[in-house]
Amino acid sequence: MHLVFATSIVPDGRPTTGYEIANAAILGALRRAGARVTVLGFAWPGSQPSEPDQTVLLGHVDVRTDNASLCQKVEWTARAMAAGTTFSSIKLRIVSVDDVRAALRGIGPIDGYVLNSVQLAAAFKEVFDDRPSIFVAHNVEHRSAEENAAAASSALQRFLFAREARLLKTIETRLCRKARFVFTLADEDRVALGVDDDARSAVLPLVTREVAPDPTPRTVTCDAALIGTWTWQPNRIGLDWFLEKVVPHLRADFRIRIAGRIAGTIEPRHPGVEFVGRVPDATDFVRSAAVIPLISTAGSGVQLKTIETFELGLPSVATSLSLRGIAEPPANCVVADDPIAFARAMEEAAAGAPRDIDGRSFFKRQLAGLDRNIRRGLAVLAEGRQGVAA
Numbered sequence: 301m302h303l304v305f306a307t308s309i310v311p312d313g314r315p316t317t318g319y320e321i322a323n324a325a326i327l328g329a330l331r332r333a334g335a336r337v338t339v340l341g342f343a344w345p346g347s348q349p350s351e352p353d354q355t356v357l358l359g360h361v362d363v364r365t366d367n368a369s370l371c372q373k374v375e376w377t378a379r380a381m382a383a384g385t386t387f388s389s390i391k392l393r394i395v396s397v398d399d400v401r402a403a404l405r406g407i408g409p410i411d412g413y414v415l416n417s418v419q420l421a422a423a424f425k426e427v428f429d430d431r432p433s434i435f436v437a438h439n440v441e442h443r444s445a446e447e448n449a450a451a452a453s454s455a456l457q458r459f460l461f462a463r464e465a466r467l468l469k470t471i472e473t474r475l476c477r478k479a480r481f482v483f484t485l486a487d488e489d490r491v492a493l494g495v496d497d498d499a500r501s502a503v504l505p506l507v508t509r510e511v512a513p514d515p516t517p518r519t520v521t522c523d524a525a526l527i528g529t530w531t532w533q534p535n536r537i538g539l540d541w542f543l544e545k546v547v548p549h550l551r552a553d554f555r556i557r558i559a560g561r562i563a564g565t566i567e568p569r570h571p572g573v574e575f576v577g578r579v580p581d582a583t584d585f586v587r588s589a590a591v592i593p594l595i596s597t598a599g600s601g602v603q604l605k606t607i608e609t610f611e612l613g614l615p616s617v618a619t620s621l622s623l624r625g626i627a628e629p630p631a632n633c634v635v636a637d638d639p640i641a642f643a644r645a646m647e648e649a650a651a652g653a654p655r656d657i658d659g660r661s662f663f664k665r666q667l668a669g670l671d672r673n674i675r676r677g678l679a680v681l682a683e684g685r686q687g688v689a690a
Contacts, residue, residue, distance in 0.1 A: 305337050326504065386471070527585055595622065631654065
C-alpha cells in the first residue's frame with residue numbers, strides 16, 4: 301500500500317516540537333506496518349528533509365506566528381479573512397492548488413492519504429478528495445482555539461481566536477466525516493470529534509524515541525525543570541498557571557529551571573525561577589532535575605513532555621490534563637490539580653519521594669499500542685479500497 305503523508309512540516313531529522321516528535325513516531329509505525337509512505341509538505345527555512353528519497357517538498361515556510369513581523373501577521377490575517385480560511389492554513393498558501401496536484405502526480409500511483417492534522421488538508425482541501433484517507437487529529441483544534449479565545453488579553457485576539465474556532469470545527473467535522481479511519485492521541489478527543497466508535501477510530505499511544513532508554517545514573521543540579529514551546533498558547537496557559545498559582549507556594553530556595561522559546565518577557569516573582577532559553581540537549585536538561593512538573597491546564601491531544609518523562613523514569617507531579625492519552629501512569633507520578641497540593645508534591649518529590657524508576661516497560665507498552673492501532677487503521681483503509689475495486 302502506497303500512502304502520501306500530507307503534513308505542514310516534513311521531518312528534517314531534528315524534531316524539536318511535540319508535533320514533529322509525534323510525526324516521527326507515527327511515520328515509523330506506518331512503515332513498520334508495511335506501508336510505503338511518501339511525505340508531502342513544507343520544510344522550515346534553511347532545512348532539508350531527512351529522507352529526501354521519500355519526501356516531496358512543496359517549499360520552505362516558517363509557520364511560527366511569534367517569529368513573524370507585525371506586517372506579516374496583518375497580511376496573514378487579511379488573506380485568511382479574504383479566503384474564508386484559517387490563520388494557520390493561510391500561511392501554507394505560498395504555492396497553488398495546481399502546484400500541489402502536480403507534486404502528487406509526480407509521486408506516481410498512490411492508494412490513499414494520511415492527512416496529518418488540519419493545516420495542510422484545510423489549505424488545499426480540494427486536492428485530497430480523490431483518494432480514501434486517514435485523518436490524524438493531533439488535537440481537537442477548535443477546542444484549543446476556544447480556550448485561546450477565553451484566555452485572550454484583548455477584544456481583537458478574542459475575535460480572531462473565536463473565528464478560528466468556528467472555522468476549525470467545520471474543517472474537523474469534514475475531515476472526520478470523509479476519513480475511512482481517524483487517529484487521535486487521546487481518548488477524550490475521539491468523543492470531542494464525534495468519532496468514538498471503535499470501527500472508525502483509535503488512539504495512538506506515542507513514543508519520543510526509537511528505542512527504549514536504559515536507566516543510567518544522573519546528577520541532579522536543580523529541584524525542578526520544565527521545557528516546552530511556550531509560544532504555543534495552550535502551553536503558555538499552563539506555564540502561567542504554574543508560575544502564578546503553584547510557584548508562590550514553594551519554599552524560597554526551591555530551584556526551577558525553564559527552557560524553551562517564550563514570547564515576550566516574564567518577571568518571575570519567585571527567586572528560584574530561572575529561564576535558560578534553548579538548551580543543547582532536552583533529555584540531559586530534564587534529567588538534571590529532581591522532579592518534572594507536568595503542568596498542562598488547556599488544550600487537547602497528548603503531552604509529549606509527559607511521555608518523555610515517563611520513558612526516562614523520572615519522578616513527576618502532573619495535572620490531570622497532562623495525563624490525557626496515558627492509560628497507565630507510572631507509580632512515581634503524583635497527580636494534583638490543586639496548586640497548593642501540586643507545590644507540596646513537588647517539594648516531597650525533590651526531597652527524594654518518589655524516586656526514579658525503570659521507564660522501559662512504559663516505552664514498550666506505548667510502542668506496542670501504537671503499532672497495534674496503526675495496523676487497525678490500515679486494515680480499514682485496505683478494506684475500503686477493495687470495496688471500491690470490486
